[in-house]
Amino acid sequence: MAAGGGKGVRMGGSSLLADFKQLGALSSAHRRGYQLEVLLEQLFRRAHFRVDRNASAAKPRQTDLVARYGETWYLIEAKWHNRPVGTEVFDAVRSRMDRTASSAVIGVIISVNGFIDSAVDELRVRRDRGTILLLGEEELTQVLSTPRSLVNLLQVKREELITHGRVHLAAVPKPRRRRRPATDLPGSGVRLLDRDLQPLPYVTSGGGFGEFVFTEELPDVDWAFGNGSGVSLDVPVRPSNEDGIVELLYGLDSMGWTSAEPRWNIQQSGANWHGVGAREFTQALRTWKKREKTLEDAHGTEQVTYFDTCQGGGFYTLTASIAMHHLRPVYDCHLSFQLPGVPVDFQPIRHLFEQFDAAVFSYFRPLSSASIVRHHLMDRMTLEAVGYVVSHSALELEEADGTPTEWVTGLVVSNPYCGKDGSPTSDEWPGQVAESELLVCSLRSHHPVDEPKEAYHLYWWEYAYTSEALVLRPVADW
Numbered sequence: 001m002a003a004g005g006g007k008g009v010r011m012g013g014s015s016l017l018a019d020f021k022q023l024g025a026l027s028s029a030h031r032r033g034y035q036l037e038v039l040l041e042q043l044f045r046r047a048h049f050r051v052d053r054n055a056s057a058a059k060p061r062q063t064d065l066v067a068r069y070g071e072t073w074y075l076i077e078a079k080w081h082n083r084p085v086g087t088e089v090f091d092a093v094r095s096r097m098d099r100t101a102s103s104a105v106i107g108v109i110i111s112v113n114g115f116i117d118s119a120v121d122e123l124r125v126r127r128d129r130g131t132i133l134l135l136g137e138e139e140l141t142q143v144l145s146t147p148r149s150l151v152n153l154l155q156v157k158r159e160e161l162i163t164h165g166r167v168h169l170a171a172v173p174k175p176r177r178r179r180r181p182a183t184d185l186p187g188s189g190v191r192l193l194d195r196d197l198q199p200l201p202y203v204t205s206g207g208g209f210g211e212f213v214f215t216e217e218l219p220d221v222d223w224a225f226g227n228g229s230g231v232s233l234d235v236p237v238r239p240s241n242e243d244g245i246v247e248l249l250y251g252l253d254s255m256g257w258t259s260a261e262p263r264w265n266i267q268q269s270g271a272n273w274h275g276v277g278a279r280e281f282t283q284a285l286r287t288w289k290k291r292e293k294t295l296e297d298a299h300g301t302e303q304v305t306y307f308d309t310c311q312g313g314g315f316y317t318l319t320a321s322i323a324m325h326h327l328r329p330v331y332d333c334h335l336s337f338q339l340p341g342v343p344v345d346f347q348p349i350r351h352l353f354e355q356f357d358a359a360v361f362s363y364f365r366p367l368s369s370a371s372i373v374r375h376h377l378m379d380r381m382t383l384e385a386v387g388y389v390v391s392h393s394a395l396e397l398e399e400a401d402g403t404p405t406e407w408v409t410g411l412v413v414s415n416p417y418c419g420k421d422g423s424p425t426s427d428e429w430p431g432q433v434a435e436s437e438l439l440v441c442s443l444r445s446h447h448p449v450d451e452p453k454e455a456y457h458l459y460w461w462e463y464a465y466t467s468e469a470l471v472l473r474p475v476a477d478w
Contacts, residue, residue: 016043017144029080036078037064039144040110044076046147069151075100076108085111087119090132097130106158107132110140115169124167133157138170152353180246182286185253188277189260192412193388197449202266202275202284203387203412204294206437211319212430212470213265213305214274214440216389216410218462221314221340221371230314230371231342231364234467235335235352242328245304245320246282248335252308253278255348257316262308263440266291269299274440276389281306285322292324300324301331305469314339317469336466338371339364372464375428380457383476387412389440390449407446411456411476415439430463432470441476453478 019039026032037053044051049067065076077093079085093107107130109115114136123132133154135143143150160168192200221230239245252258264281266273273291275284284291285304292298306318320333335352342364343349353362389410415436417429433439447453461474 016046016147017141020141020144023080029082033078033080036080036112040065040076040078043144043147043150047143047150048148049074049150073100073105074108074154075105076110078110080112082113084114084116085109085119086116087122090119090123093132094130097132106154108135108154109133110135112137112140120167120169124161124165127161127165131158131161133161134167134169136169142170179243180250182246182279182282185246185249185278185282186258186260187279190276190389190391190409191406192276193390193449195386195388197388200387201280202273203438203440205272205274206270206435207267207272208269208435209267209299209303210432210435210470211267211303211305211468212432212436212472213263213307213317215263215307215471215473216261216442217309218372218464218471218473219309219313219315221338222367223340228341229367231339231366232467233337233339233349233362233364235337235362237333237335239320239330239333241330242285242288242322244330245285245318245322245333248318248333249278249282249306251352255351256311257308257348259309262306264304264306267303267305268292268295269297270295272436272438274438278308288322288324288328298324307469307471310337310339312340312343315464315471317466317471319468334468336468338367338464338466372462374460374462376460377458380459381416383411383413383416383441383456383458385411385413385452385456386438388449389443393446406449408443408449408452409446410443411441413439413441413456413458413476416458429461430470430472433472439474441474444475444477447478 016039023032023035023039026035041051041053044065044067047069049069051065051067053065064078065074067074067076075093075097077089079089089109089111093109097105097107109132111134115134120134123134134157135153139153143153157168160166192203194200237248239248249258258278261276262278262281264275264284266284268291271291271294273284275281288302301321301323304318304320304322307315309315314337316335316337318333318335321331323329323331388408389412390406390408392404393407415433415438417426417434418437419434441458443456444459456476456478458474458476461472463470463472465471
């Protein structure tokens with residue numbers, strides 16, 4: 001059996017891919033191979049590599065292509081034989097790599113008809129003799145369709161080989177990841193209580209779909225020294241299932257992009273579940289069957305919106321749709337950042353692209369309008385409190401019995417702008433929240449949890465839109 005030689009799904013929309021399909025009709029293997037080299041030269045150039053064809057980097061033997069991206073050099077050999085490529089090609093490429101002026105050159109072998117399994121195994125075992133990356137037909141058609149994904153694909157292959165000792169090929173089954181426990185993610189220091197001060201895992205509200213989330217803190221990325229505005233960055237990511245979402249949270253946490261109080265909202269037809277904390281979000285995702293049982297007519301998918309702040313200023317949202325069956329596949333997953341400016345150090349963001357296979361290049365774009373919209377009420381609106389958001393004070397004031405004081409920092413209230421027909425009762429109120437029966441408000445003046453106030457009022461609200469979601473901060477006081 002040959003690895004990487006399967007007929008992958010062909011993707012349209014690219015002239016390179018159309019040219020590749022036409023090459024298959026050529027009867028002359030020599031002509032077909034030559035035209036493949038020409039096509040690959042165009043591919044690497046479109047992916048912003050500097051390319052030399054028929055290069056003499058490994059004299060006396062000529063090489064199909066030598067390409068450079070940044071400070072990394074690639075020695076590329078293309079094969080379109082009638083059979084899978086074996087160890088003789090690997091040895092020839094390795095020999096040419098040994099004769100190059102730099103020991104840091106990476107070999108790339110592209111074989112339309114795949115690779116012999118034993119040769120792939122030997123490549124993995126002998127990886128100490130030089131890094132050689134393999135591309136079969138399925139991966140070739142993918143990068144011909146989206147050339148800019150080539151850089152990330154090569155980086156993923158290199159990391160798999162060096163770090164994990166695995167040869168990354170589309171036709172080779174990927175090892176199943178160990179399911180990450182929710183307990184290794186940071187838990188929230190915030191508690192949610194009902195009106196009787198009983199703890200809640202999350203706030204359950206009537207509502208529908210809308211991709212929004214409540215927050216107690218909303219950084220203003222336009223507030224900075226000097227002129228200018230904040231920037232946005234949108235990153236499409238491709239987790240295959242619910243566990244991939246959890247893996248993404250682990251990655252964000254490892255980069256320092258998880259705070260103690262991220263906010264989230266899981267949306268279904270007829271219900272929303274609002275919560276705090278990365279660990280709590282993971283636990284809520286994995287108990288989807290329990291939540292589904294509370295619905296009369298559950299939709300086939302649920303939407304999630306996750307919000308957190310960034311170190312150094314700014315924030316991001318994570319949105320995705322997850323199917324309501326045991327495989328839990330994920331659709332349309334996006335990370336959307338708003339930052340005070342373009343960071344000087346790109347490495348964390350570059351690492352994000354590499355780790356989560358964000359194959360499509362993204363760009364920092366300046367915000368064309370103010371990031372945050374604020375609306376102050378002329379007349380305070382009385383609110384009906386049905387729950388509380390509580391946490392310990394940073395000052396750690398203690399009760400008489402020595403226990404730390406818990407303070408009410410937020411309120412769960414009935415939504416005064418909830419329209420019966422799903423439309424807001426105020427022109428200024430964001431339409432996505434019109435169906436939500438409850439709001440989670442930030443409380444401007446905190447008070448001890450055992451000293452509830454007779455009345456609370458809505459004073460103002462502010463919100464921001466990322467490319468995929470609304471982040472809303474209603475502000476109340478007593």
